[in-house]
Amino acid sequence: MTRRVRIAAQVAPQHATWQQISDAVHRAEDLGVDIVFNWDHFYPLTGDPDGAHFEAWTMLAALAESTERVELGTLVNCTIFRNADLQADMARTIDHISGGRFIFGTGAGWFEREFDEYGYPFGTPGQRLDTLEGDLHRVRARWAKLNPPPARPIPVLIGGKGEQKTSRIVAEHADIWHSFVEPEVYQQKAAVLARWCETVGRDVSDIEFASGTGPRGQGSLEFDYLDRQHEIGVTLFSTHVMGPEFDDSGVRRLLEWRASRGLS
Amino acid sequence: MTSRPVRIGIQLAPQHATYAKIRDTVVELEQLGADILFNWDHFYPLSGDPDGLHFESWTELASWAEITSRVEFGALVNCNSYRNPDLQADMARTIDHISAGDSGVGRFIFGTGSGWFERDYDEYGYEFGTPGQRLDALADALPRVESRWQKLNPPPTRDIPILIGGAGEKKTLRIVAQHADIWHSFVSADDLPRKLDILREHGEAVGRDISEIELSNEPRVKDLRIADALREQGVTLFTMGISGPDYPLDTVKEWLAWRDAHNG
Numbered sequence: 196m197t198r199r200v201r202i203a204a205q206v207a208p209q210h211a212t213w214q215q216i217s218d219a220v221h222r223a224e225d226l227g228v229d230i231v232f233n234w235d236h237f238y239p240l241t242g243d244p245d246g247a248h249f250e251a252w253t254m255l256a257a258l259a260e261s262t263e264r265v266e267l268g269t270l271v272n273c274t275i276f277r278n279a280d281l282q283a284d285m286a287r288t289i290d291h292i293s294g295g296r297f298i299f300g301t302g303a304g305w306f307e308r309e310f311d312e313y314g315y316p317f318g319t320p321g322q323r324l325d326t327l328e329g330d331l332h333r334v335r336a337r338w339a340k341l342n343p344p345p346a347r348p349i350p351v352l353i354g355g356k357g358e359q360k361t362s363r364i365v366a367e368h369a370d371i372w373h374s375f376v377e378p379e380v381y382q383q384k385a386a387v388l389a390r391w392c393e394t395v396g397r398d399v400s401d402i403e404f405a406s407g408t409g410p411r412g413q414g415s416l417e418f419d420y421l422d423r424q425h426e427i428g429v430t431l432f433s434t435h436v437m438g439p440e441f442d443d444s445g446v447r448r449l450l451e452w453r454a455s456r457g458l459s
Numbered sequence: 460m461t462s463r464p465v466r467i468g469i470q471l472a473p474q475h476a477t478y479a480k481i482r483d484t485v486v487e488l489e490q491l492g493a494d495i496l497f498n499w500d501h502f503y504p505l506s507g508d509p510d511g512l513h514f515e516s517w518t519e520l521a522s523w524a525e526i527t528s529r530v531e532f533g534a535l536v537n538c539n540s541y542r543n544p545d546l547q548a549d550m551a552r553t554i555d556h557i558s559a560g561d562s563g564v565g566r567f568i569f570g571t572g573s574g575w576f577e578r579d580y581d582e583y584g585y586e587f588g589t590p591g592q593r594l595d596a597l598a599d600a601l602p603r604v605e606s607r608w609q610k611l612n613p614p615p616t617r618d619i620p621i622l623i624g625g626a627g628e629k630k631t632l633r634i635v636a637q638h639a640d641i642w643h644s645f646v647s648a649d650d651l652p653r654k655l656d657i658l659r660e661h662g663e664a665v666g667r668d669i670s671e672i673e674l675s676n677e678p679r680v681k682d683l684r685i686a687d688a689l690r691e692q693g694v695t696l697f698t699m700g701i702s703g704p705d706y707p708l709d710t711v712k713e714w715l716a717w718r719d720a721h722n723g
Contacts, residue, residue, distance in 0.1 A: 212613070213556040237549060247613050250546070250553040256521035257557045280583035281515070281541060284502060288515040291478040292522050313545035314603075333584070343477070343512050 198403060200425065200458040202449045203230035203433035205270050207410065208249045209239035211438030216249065219441035220258055224265045226443065227450055231258070232270035232300065232433065237309040241410045241437065244308075252277075252285055259293035268298030270373065270407070270433065271354045275304045275315055275323060279330035283337035287345045295346035299334070300373070302354045303327040303361075324360040331368045352405065356380075358387045365402070366391035371431060373405040375413035378423040381406060385428060405431035408445065416448045418455070425456075463673060465690065465721040467714050468495035468698040470535045470677075473514040474504035476703025481514070484706040485523055489530045491708065492715050495568065496523065497535035497698065502579045506702065509578075517542075517550055524558035524567070532558070533568030535643065535698060536624045540574045540585050540593060544600035547571075548607035555615045563616060569604070570622035570643070573597040573631075594630040601638045622675065628657050636661035636669060641696060643675035648688035651676075655693070681710050683717050690721070 204223035208216055220231050235251040238244055251269050258267055272282065290297040303323035310317040338345055352371035355361035365372045365388055372388060374381060385404065392399040406429045408414030416434065424432070434445035453459050469488050471481060488496055500516035503509055516534050523532050537547065555565030573593035580587040608615055622641035625631035635642045636658055646654050662669035675696035678685040686697055699714060701707060
């Protein structure tokens, strides 16, 4: 199937006041992005490690009120931090607040400092991925039971590139697969995902491919790089908008690239 | 006995209503002059059809931070069992900031308790335990919440008021004496002096002047003579629950007029 190319701004909830974060989200909506993400952490990922930072889900619920058009979600939620049934209930409530614009982006978590400081067991990557898999079943089961149900089938986005567990979990559960890897690696990972899809009986074309440029030097906003990502099947492109400046030149560049290729 | 003004808190049960109806009611209650708006932290209706419509508490409160501009608001009450205490603190502080607006002073009240509704626990996969265990968990959680508020960057915009509900004499009132800015109960005017004596004893044991604690009460019968009797015992915050689908406001308006007469 042919998917529309979509652009997402990941507004980092760090090194800024709430008002600055909220303003950055509204600017991104006004610029024409399709999706605004934040992330689910307790401390900044770049810059001063003890700088200003806010909580993901309550921010999204407020933004569900103040935005009008964009889809909203975490890139990504850390499944360890909240009971899975509660995650489903929060997601469904924000979905209703927003009139059906919530995306459930989730993952296993990785940032050890926040586990230690807030008192969560960190465990091993394998244990966290097992938890993620179990939690995704619970989230879907809860969505099927909640009254009212979600306003739409809430898209599930899963981030990561691990070939043994993450890719299989994506094959089984994701509507959107997101990764921060370059095109050559992305293609390899996509092939792994296609094999897992065969194994679990899923049509890989049902999964939207998403790729991002990250805060730690991942990816690129060069047009030929974006062209290559698009050629291998990526249709959702995300980039960070980082406090305190919330420079949105990366978002503008993605929008320019999309327009220049006639993909809007 | 006190110079505190009489305040009216309206608890909108997040049940048997669409989110649009809840939002409209919140906005109308702020316009009518309510001092505080509450919801509750449950997963199923507490009255009426046990499988009726219901929404999640904290995401709803974050929405209220955005759609109101004057009222204070919070849960009556949060269930401590459902979320990690450090996360509770982070969410509370984030909502506090979202609600601050141009004044720079937040409007969030952290109402909390140990939890009691077994169906919530069973269905969402929380361990129910015993009332004593849940109260011990609450006693352990509150220092973590307070400590996290000290550490967060940015800190809360104000000393977030802590409201604690319950009238258990050995454990709950001890926790109230140690941590509460507002003590909420359903105790009758006849029984209140004895409970206050016990609270005072706990206050002496932990070195707290309990006159610092605002007394909140919800009379089970909505009779203003009962409210007058409670007022004479020092109660200044009066709460009243209303429920979907209709959220009737007639009694609310009577009580707001009664408040205005008291406050001159």
